[in-house]
Amino acid sequence: MTHCAIDMQDVQYRYPDGSVALNGINLQVGRGERAVVLGANGAGKSTLLAVMCGVLQPSQGTIKILETKLTRQTTRRLRASIGLVFQEPDNQLFMPTLWEDVAFGPLNMGLPAEKVKSRVEEALDVVGLAELRDRPPHHLSVGEKKRAAIATVLAMHPKILVLDEPTAHLDPQSRTDLIRFLGQLHAQGDLTLIIATHDVENAPLLADRAYVLSHGRLVGRGTVVEIFSNPEMLQAAHLAAPTVAQLLHLVPAIARRIADEPTPLTLADAAQVLRRLCAHTEEADRAENHLLREVH
Amino acid sequence: MLKELLRAVGESLQIEQFASRPGVLQRVDPRIKLVSFAGVIIVAVLLQSVLQFLILLLLLTALAAASRLPLRAFFRRQAAFVGFSTVIVLPLPFITPGYALLTIPLGPWLFWVTFEGVYRAVFFAVRVWVCVAALSLLTLSTRFVELLHGMQRLHFPRLFIELTAITYRFIFVFTDEAYRMGLAREARTVRKERVVRPRTWRTLSSMIGTLFVRAYERGEKVYQAMLARGYAGDFRLVNRLHCGAKDWSFGVGLMLAVLLVYFAPFLAPVTSIGGWL
Numbered sequence: 001m002t003h004c005a006i007d008m009q010d011v012q013y014r015y016p017d018g019s020v021a022l023n024g025i026n027l028q029v030g031r032g033e034r035a036v037v038l039g040a041n042g043a044g045k046s047t048l049l050a051v052m053c054g055v056l057q058p059s060q061g062t063i064k065i066l067e068t069k070l071t072r073q074t075t076r077r078l079r080a081s082i083g084l085v086f087q088e089p090d091n092q093l094f095m096p097t098l099w100e101d102v103a104f105g106p107l108n109m110g111l112p113a114e115k116v117k118s119r120v121e122e123a124l125d126v127v128g129l130a131e132l133r134d135r136p137p138h139h140l141s142v143g144e145k146k147r148a149a150i151a152t153v154l155a156m157h158p159k160i161l162v163l164d165e166p167t168a169h170l171d172p173q174s175r176t177d178l179i180r181f182l183g184q185l186h187a188q189g190d191l192t193l194i195i196a197t198h199d200v201e202n203a204p205l206l207a208d209r210a211y212v213l214s215h216g217r218l219v220g221r222g223t224v225v226e227i228f229s230n231p232e233m234l235q236a237a238h239l240a241a242p243t244v245a246q247l248l249h250l251v252p253a254i255a256r257r258i259a260d261e262p263t264p265l266t267l268a269d270a271a272q273v274l275r276r277l278c279a280h281t282e283e284a285d286r287a288e289n290h291l292l293r294e295v296h
Numbered sequence: 297m298l299k300e301l302l303r304a305v306g307e308s309l310q311i312e313q314f315a316s317r318p319g320v321l322q323r324v325d326p327r328i329k330l331v332s333f334a335g336v337i338i339v340a341v342l343l344q345s346v347l348q349f350l351i352l353l354l355l356l357t358a359l360a361a362a363s364r365l366p367l368r369a370f371f372r373r374q375a376a377f378v379g380f381s382t383v384i385v386l387p388l389p390f391i392t393p394g395y396a397l398l399t400i401p402l403g404p405w406l407f408w409v410t411f412e413g414v415y416r417a418v419f420f421a422v423r424v425w426v427c428v429a430a431l432s433l434l435t436l437s438t439r440f441v442e443l444l445h446g447m448q449r450l451h452f453p454r455l456f457i458e459l460t461a462i463t464y465r466f467i468f469v470f471t472d473e474a475y476r477m478g479l480a481r482e483a484r485t486v487r488k489e490r491v492v493r494p495r496t497w498r499t500l501s502s503m504i505g506t507l508f509v510r511a512y513e514r515g516e517k518v519y520q521a522m523l524a525r526g527y528a529g530d531f532r533l534v535n536r537l538h539c540g541a542k543d544w545s546f547g548v549g550l551m552l553a554v555l556l557v558y559f560a561p562f563l564a565p566v567t568s569i570g571g572w573l
Contacts, residue, residue: 055520076528084524091517094465096440103534108526113534136440138468152525 004067005031005160005192006052011061013051021047022216025061029194029209031159034186036203036224037196039213040238045196046087048213049162052194053084066159080109083153087164089145093137098129098148101137105156123155127181143174147181154185160192161185166206167199179205201242204228204265212237225262244270314436319363321437325543326446332547333434339554340426349422351557356429363437373432374425381424388420389413440464448533462518466511473510477503 006029013022021044029035039045050056052063054075063070065078083105086092095101102123106116124130127147132140140148146166153161166182167175179202186193195206203210203224210227212220214237220227228234228241240246245263248270249255257277264270315322321329336352343349360370394412401407435443447457481499 050520053524055524076526079524079526084521086517086521086524088517090469091514092521094462094518094522096444096461096464100441100444100533104522104527104532105525107532107534108528116534134441136468137465138472156525 003031004064005029005033006194007064007067008052009062009064011051011058011063013047013056014059020216022051022058025218027052027211027218027221029192031066031192032190033209034193034207035195035209035211036207037194037211037213038198038200038203038227038237038239039196040198043213043237044216045198045213046164047216049084049164049194049196053082053162054078055084080105080156081158082160082162083156083158085149085153085161085163085166087168089142089149090137092149092152093140093145095137097134097136098124098140098151099133101148102152102155105152109156119155119157123151126154126185127151142169143171143178146170146174146178159190160194162194162196164196165199166195167197167202175202182206198239200228200234200239204242204269212239214238224265228265229263242266248273314365314369315439315442317364319365319437320546321359321363321433323542324546325537325539326438326442327449327537327539328543328547329434329438330443330446330450332550333430335551336430336554337427339558340423340430343423343426343558346418346422348557348560349426352426352554353429355553355557356426356433360433360436363433365433365436370429370432370436373436374428377428378421378425381421385417385420388417392416442537445533445537449537466514466518469514470507470511474503474507477506 006027008025008027011022011025011027012020015021025048027048037045037048047056051058054063054065054070065082068074068078070078093101095104099120102120103116106119111119120133121130124133127150129144129148129151132144132148137145137148150161150163150166163182166178170178182193182195183205185191193207195203197203197206207224210220210222210224211218212227212233219237220230220233228245231241234240241263242265244267245265248258248264254274254277258264258273261273264273336356340349340352343352357367357370360367389409390407390413392410392413394410396408397411397414398409399406400409438446444457444461447460448454481503
């Protein structure tokens with residue numbers, strides 16, 4: 001594939017104790033794509049992301065970021081173009097104030113002070129935390145911490161944004177906000193998004209392509225629709241299709257009628273299908289209403 | 297234990313609040329503050345008379361008042377350290393040779409309380425007191441970030457600044473963690489806890505162990521997060537300090553006052569009992 005944002009060839013990673021965490025990983029994500037890495041707890045998602053970003057060194061295999069091979073020499077330079085947002089924001093926010101934390105990355109890139117300032121302001125604006133700039137991170141709510149963690153990475157202007165379980169521990173509203181925010185971010189530029197999650201409900205909203213990780217191996221790849229149309233593979237990987245998809249398939253009358261179409265995975269898609277299926281019922285209702293009105 | 301932890305966290309949260317009050321010290325550049333309070337501490341270590349100490353303490357208290365710091369909090373912070381140093385110097389009056397003020401016969405033994413011993417003990421305690429007062433004044437009146445910036449501009453070692461920043465940041469994370477662990481333990485504790493029961497101590501020790509392991513693991517994660525954002529071994533901050541004439545005059549003024557206390561002849565040191573009689 002040309003224009004690869006991430007290209008991993010036969011990557012293996014062993015924990016310091018020798019046990020294999022990742023094995024035979026072949027993964028390609030094109031520039032500007034939105035990809036999701038699905039996997040159960042302990043499948044190796046976080047390790048995969050850390051290896052992908054050059055934070056952990058693979059014991060075998062090659063990784064290319066934006067067509068540059070990740071080596072000891074290039075790691076530092078490449079880190080500016082690939083931003084990793086950790087699952088636990090408390091691990092990522094380690095400076096005494098939010099402002100300092102967001103400035104940490106740009107300062108490490110050796111940018112001049114003025115540039116650092118403008119980047120920090122910009123990143124805080126983007127995530128909507130500009131007013132909290134002087135707050136110590138421990139005063140932020142979990143949702144704010146998540147956004148703050150994203151800001152720390154955005155300030156480095158990465159070409160690739162890698163997020164580990166971004167929707168975990170968020171209330172429904174914050175989760176919706178975050179998903180919308182990530183969508184907008186992706187729509188604005190040629191940002192490549194790579195998201196690891198076991199949140200199958202929201203995966204279709206976050207990405208177009210999906211990879212399934214199970215026990216350190218990639219066991220499935222394809223579009224999100226393809227992946228979620230394969231219940232056997234999902235079950236083997238301790239995953240499941242989104243509830244809406246399962247629900248529609250639980251009603252035989254509906255399942256029969258949509259058997260040849262792509263499985264609706266989101267609430268909006270499912271609503272559309274149901275609306276279409278109900279269309280004739282609605283028509284009948286309208287006709288009946290009309291009749292009733294004429295009678296009166 | 298939980299309550300103390302909570303209180304410690306609560307108190308540290310208040311620090312920042314005092315540091316943004318409109319007071320005298322809050323307006324001074326952190327570099328000047330760092331250097332002048334270091335000066336106060338050096339002089340305090342060299343002082344030879346209790347009267348000088350008391351004047352220094354008065355001076356620091358006046359500064360605290362002028363900076364609108366709550367004096368109760370100011371003194372409460374010092375009390376813990378002074379208490380601790382008092383415990384340390386408790387044996388001094390008995391083991392220092394010198395003029396016996398008091399003889400205590402205890403069975404076959406005889407104990408002396410010597411003037412020199414009392415003198416050394418009191419001195420140590422008061423010296424610690426003044427130093428701690430100066431440091432509390434500095435930390436209560438300065439926002440933590442500014443302190444870091446000040447240290448960086450004064451070319452403190454990078455590793456030192458880095459460790460200070462990260463320690464400060466994670467104190468809260470770990471007190472929270474300890475608090476949650478304590479809650480989890482209490483939720484499963486049915487019997488009434490007694491301090492003497494060995495089981496209580498065993499759970500406590502395993503809790504401390506777990507906390508250490510978690511701290512270690514978190515350290516790894518934080519380091520990874522730092523690496524991911526291009527950390528290459530040097531810690532950088534954007535300069536946002538400005539040091540003007542007002543700052544300099546505060547520093548010079550404080551130094552002059554402290555030196556005056558040190559050199560003033562009427563505050564001549566008392567080093568032997570003769571001086572006092």
